[in-house]
Amino acid sequence: MHSKGQSRSSLFRIISLAVIAASVLAVAMVSAWAQNSVPPTAVQAAKMPEFASRLAHPVKPQASRKLPPLAPARNHRGPLDGNDMYDNGPINGNTDAWTINYGFIVSDSFNLTSNTVPITGASFGVWLSPGDTLTSAELSITSSENGGTSYFDQTVNLTMGSCTGNQYGYNVCTETTSFNGPTLNAGTYWVNLQNASVPSGDPVYWDENSGVGCTGPGCPSSASDSEVGTIPSEAFTILGNGTTQAPPECVHDVDNFKIVHNFTGNQGSPSGGLAIDRACNLYGTAAATYKLAENHGSWIFTPLYNALGPPPVIGPAGALYGIANAGLQNCGSSGNQACGLVYRLQPPPTACLTALCGWEQTVIYEFQGNPDGWQPTSNLVFDDAGNLYGITSSGGMYGLGTVYELTPSNSGWTETVIYSFQGPPQDGSQPNSLVIGEDGKLSGTTSYGSSGSVIFQLIQTDGQWQENTLETFPVCQFMCNQNPQLFQQRFGTLYGLATYLEQDCYDSHDGGFCFNVTYGRIFALTPSGNNWNFNVLADTEGWCGGPGDCFAVFEGITLDAAGTLYGTFDAYLDYYYNGEQFWTSTVFKSPRYNDPLIGFNGLDFRDVEVDANGNLHGTTGPCGESQGTVWQISP
Numbered sequence: 275m276h277s278k279g280q281s282r283s284s285l286f287r288i289i290s291l292a293v294i295a296a297s298v299l300a301v302a303m304v305s306a307w308a309q310n311s312v313p314p315t316a317v318q319a320a321k322m323p324e325f326a327s328r329l330a331h332p333v334k335p336q337a338s339r340k341l342p343p344l345a346p347a348r349n350h351r352g353p354l355d356g357n358d359m360y361d362n363g364p365i366n367g368n369t370d371a372w373t374i375n376y377g378f379i380v381s382d383s384f385n386l387t388s389n390t391v392p393i394t395g396a397s398f399g400v401w402l403s404p405g406d407t408l409t410s411a412e413l414s415i416t417s418s419e420n421g422g423t424s425y426f427d428q429t430v431n432l433t434m435g436s437c438t439g440n441q442y443g444y445n446v447c448t449e450t451t452s453f454n455g456p457t458l459n460a461g462t463y464w465v466n467l468q469n470a471s472v473p474s475g476d477p478v479y480w481d482e483n484s485g486v487g488c489t490g491p492g493c494p495s496s497a498s499d500s501e502v503g504t505i506p507s508e509a510f511t512i513l514g515n516g517t518t519q520a521p522p523e524c525v526h527d528v529d530n531f532k533i534v535h536n537f538t539g540n541q542g543s544p545s546g547g548l549a550i551d552r553a554c555n556l557y558g559t560a561a562a563t564y565k566l567a568e569n570h571g572s573w574i575f576t577p578l579y580n581a582l583g584p585p586p587v588i589g590p591a592g593a594l595y596g597i598a599n600a601g602l603q604n605c606g607s608s609g610n611q612a613c614g615l616v617y618r619l620q621p622p623p624t625a626c627l628t629a630l631c632g633w634e635q636t637v638i639y640e641f642q643g644n645p646d647g648w649q650p651t652s653n654l655v656f657d658d659a660g661n662l663y664g665i666t667s668s669g670g671m672y673g674l675g676t677v678y679e680l681t682p683s684n685s686g687w688t689e690t691v692i693y694s695f696q697g698p699p700q701d702g703s704q705p706n707s708l709v710i711g712e713d714g715k716l717s718g719t720t721s722y723g724s725s726g727s728v729i730f731q732l733i734q735t736d737g738q739w740q741e742n743t744l745e746t747f748p749v750c751q752f753m754c755n756q757n758p759q760l761f762q763q764r765f766g767t768l769y770g771l772a773t774y775l776e777q778d779c780y781d782s783h784d785g786g787f788c789f790n791v792t793y794g795r796i797f798a799l800t801p802s803g804n805n806w807n808f809n810v811l812a813d814t815e816g817w818c819g820g821p822g823d824c825f826a827v828f829e830g831i832t833l834d835a836a837g838t839l840y841g842t843f844d845a846y847l848d849y850y851y852n853g854e855q856f857w858t859s860t861v862f863k864s865p866r867y868n869d870p871l872i873g874f875n876g877l878d879f880r881d882v883e884v885d886a887n888g889n890l891h892g893t894t895g896p897c898g899e900s901q902g903t904v905w906q907i908s909p
Contacts, residue, residue, distance in 0.1 A: 297461050312890065314378060314502050316371040316401045316479040320607075321443045328403045328476060328906035329443030329607050358392055359514040360490035361481050362507055365399035367438065369480030372508065374400075374411060379500035380480050381419040385492035386460050391514045393426070393455030396465065397435075398510035399481030401444040404608040408432050408449055408478055411470040415456060419498045423712055425456040429469070438599070441668060443607030446481060455514075464490075465512065468500075483509040485790075491848055493823060494790065497522035523875040524702040524897035530908045531872045534573045534891070535566055537901040541577075544902045546584035546830070546880035546892045547652070551592055554885040556904060558585045558893065563594065563619060564635075566904060576632040579619055584652030586619065590660045594619040594633070597650040597664065600845050601640035605648040605668070613641040613648040616664065616680060616687075618762040627798050638687045641682055644669050647691060653708040655717070662687075665705040665715060670694030674703035675730060677716060677739075693732055695720065701743055702728030707770070711763040717744070719770070727758050729768070729799065744799055744806045747772065758797070761831050768799040769811075771828050778818070791818050794827035795851070796841060798865065812865040822849045830869070830881040834888055839864035840871075842879040842892065851884040861890065861907060871907055 312319065319325040341755020362382065372380045393415065400408055414427035419692040435448035484506040497508035527533055534556070537544055538855035542561030549557040556566040562577035563586065578594075586596030601615035619633045638909035641648045647666030654664045662680040670676035671694035680687045697703040702720025709717050716732040716739075729745040747758055758772035772795050796812040826845040833839050840863060846857040858868030859879045871890075878894035885891060888905040 289807065296470075299619045304636070312376040312378075312477050314373050315482075315674045316373075316444060316477075317442060319373075319477060319479075320444075320864070326443075326565065332571070333578070347617055353816050357394070357513050358511050359386060359393065359492075359516060360493070360512040361488055362490055362495045362510050363485050364489035365446060365448065365481050365509045366483035366486070367399065367401075367440050367481060369484075370482045370506075371399075371401040371444075372482060373477050374480050375470040377468075377501070379420050379466055380505070380508065380695065381416075381464045381466045381500075381885045382495040382497045382508050383419070383464050384490060384495060385462050386458055389459040390457055391459075392457045392724055393450040393512060395449060395450065395455070395513040396510060397450040397513070398467070398508065399446060399483070400449050400470075401440070401442075401446055401479040401481060402437075402472065403474065403476040404443070404445055404610055406445075406472040406474050406476050406478075408447070409471050410467050411451075411474070411478075413453075414466045415458075416464050416466060417471070419496075420466050421502055422464075423692055424451075425458065425463070435858060439606045439608060439611035441624060441673075445608070452513075465510065467773060471478040472513050481509045482506050489846070491823075499886060524900065525874055525876075525878055525894050525905060528872070530907070534904040534906050535575050536903055539901060541575075542581070543896050543903060544904060545581075545585055547892055548881065548883045548891055548893065548904070549586060549588045549594070550883055550885045550891065551588050552886060554887060554889070556891060557588065557594060558904065559583070560902070565598075579635055582617060582635070587654045587656075589618070589656055589662065591620070595638075595654055595662060597652055597654065599649075600688075601637070602642060605641070605643040611648075612781060613643050613646075613669075614650040614666070615640045616654070616662070639689050641666065641669065644673055645671050645691070645694070646689070647678050651706060651708075652705075655708055655710040655716075656713055657710060663692075663708065663710065665708050666720075667704045667706065672696050675705045675720070677705065677708065677718070693741055699725060701730060701741060705730075707759040707761075707825075709763045709768070711766065713766070717760055717763060717768055719760055721757055727772075729758060729760065729770070743852055744768075745808055754829070757907055762833055764837060765835050766801050768798055769831060769833065770799075771795065771831060772797060773827050781879060787821075789821060789823050791823070791825060792825035793817070794843075796828055796831060796839070812841075812867055814845070814867070817845060817868075818847055820847060820849055822847055824848070829879065830892070831864075832882050832884050832890075834884045840882050840884065840890055841867065842882050843867045844877050844879065846877060861892070 281337040285717050308369045343347040344655045360790045374380050377746035407747040410429050410431050417423040417424045430451040430452050432449045437445045440446050444531050488494045497505050497507040544558055559581045561580045562581050565576045567574050581597040586594040589595045595618050599612050603610050603611045605611045605613040615637050616639045618636045618638050622634055647669035658826045666676045674695040674697045676691045677693040679690045679692050695703050700721035704721040705718050706721050707719045708742050721727045723746055730746055731740045731742050758770050760770040762769050777788045778791055793814045795810050796808045814826040815824040829842040829844055831841040843860045848855050857877050859877050860873035862870040880893050882892045888909045894903045896902050
């Protein structure tokens with residue numbers, strides 16, 4: 275029988291055991307180092323001169339200004355996709371990674387809920403030294419960690435997908451392999467990686483993600499290292515030809531809900547996020563940056579430019595502004611990562627004679643690397659004077675991220691770093707959202723701080739910007755907030771979203787068992803004299819309500835002209851007793867997320883925006899024959 279008090283007690287015992295386990299792990303690492311010339315993790319290797327030298331390269335001259343389109347990211351937030359039999363969550367790329375050659379073997383568990391499932395492949399995240407290409411690795415599937423009954427054991431060839439650089443100087447890449455694997459019944463298995471091969475002979479590392487964002491049954495994975503013992507779990511997906519769930523219900527026109535555009539195969543899948551101009555035209559990105567304009571009740575889809583990255587924002591004179599992972603390639607500890615740039619899209623100067631004329635792209639700034647910022651994010655905002663502000667997750671005086679300003683003039687745009695994050699104990703690091711208020715103050719959030727994520731504000735006084743910390747979120751383990759994001763400021767109040775993790779523990783005649791649940795909050799920060807009041811406007815805690823891994827989170831929020839708040843809500847529950855899966859996605863009017871304006875039995879709704887007429891708009895992911903949609907809800 276479930277007991278909340280027993281849950282909390284079990285939780286505290288788990289945390290205490292985790293502290294003891296961490297101490298044992300540290301001792302085990304010292305022992306392992308004595309047996310192996312290569313340390314077990316990538317971060318440890320990066321701190322050793324013999325390995326760090328492979329991550330440092332001379333700065334290259336300016337590279338081509340060609341802006342390649344970015345591949346759309348896979349959505350791992352909901353139930354399993356297609357032939358994914360188990361998913362342990364997306365690549366993290368910034369925490370650490372574990373060596374899978376030089377004699378190390380890393381093992382991760384995975385669960386199957388169906389019988390007679392043919393395993394046909396796997397994908398996983400790796401860290402590589404710059405210039406390295408992973409060609410093969412030994413992959414085995416066994417009944418226990420690196421042992422027991424062996425169901426599959428082969429050296430498999432690997433195909434490298436997209437790669438990004440991280441702060442340690444590694445390239446973090448997606449690797450996929452296909453093979454004729456075993457046919458497995460429901461149960462728990464282990465996937466083991468070792469003997470990874472690169473032509474240079476460098477160490478290869480399996481990305482550590484601790485199972486955050488996982489969607490596989492019973493996730494996150496347990497994990498171990500052959501020389502260290504228990505470790506955090508890694509980023510991977512097991513592929514097969516099986517059925518893990520009923521297909522989700524696709525969105526369709528109903529009542530006041532209308533699909534504005536269905537994306538076809540060659541148009542790609544839309545990224546979450548839309549920009550809306552004063553004429554209520556919609557702009558976003560899929561395979562191309564696109565425009566949707568209403569004409570007598572019909573919507574005209576026009577591709578404007580090959581997609582550059584996240585959805586752009588609308589600036590002066592109706593031009594679009596955005597960021598891309600391109601430009602100068604002299605950033606990062608490897609010295610060959612793209613620093614990023616800011617671009618503008620605008621109509622051609624001469625009249626267009628067709629409905630499909632593309633827009634012209636201009637690079638208005640290329641980031642230079644430290645002490646300038648680099649790795650810009652999609653959070654761009656304009657002030658009333660036409661100055662553009664944004665954030666970079668890296669660079670600055672301390673290498674921990676910046677807030678920058680781009681000022682227009684007749685001769686172009688001038689960039690100024692108005693604040694460099696210093697990290698604990700002064701403030702946070704790696705900013706991840708930015709908003710601007712009617713008073714010109716800039717506010718945002720960071721991924722890290724002295725005790726967790728930070729909400730900050732920048733105020734300009736006598737030409738200088740001063741930073742204040744408004745709120746600090748605790749370090750995320752259980753019952754904590756994780757990466758809060760600000761979405762909007764209205765009448766001095768800041769609105770945002772956060773998630774927090776818990777373990778719900780149960781007692782039974784078979785012994786106690788626990789499940790991971792992720793809940794979400796909508797919060798507001800309201801000024802009160804010299805202080806700020808933190809208020810929770812909506813909280814999904816208690817939604818799951820049954821034994822099983824679950825998440826119930828808010829994906830996006832917006833406010834209309836009257837200050838009414840709208841949002842999107844996603845929820846998923848994998849019941850423990852019968853393997854039944856339930857998922858839902860809704861658009862709601864706050865705070866009634868359980869009494870939605872519209873909802874479907876699937877995880878589709880990503881974002882929500884409001885136009886000048888009070889209509890709500892947003893995007894969904896692929897479903898059925900559609901690659902995704904843009905939708906509208908009329909008031």
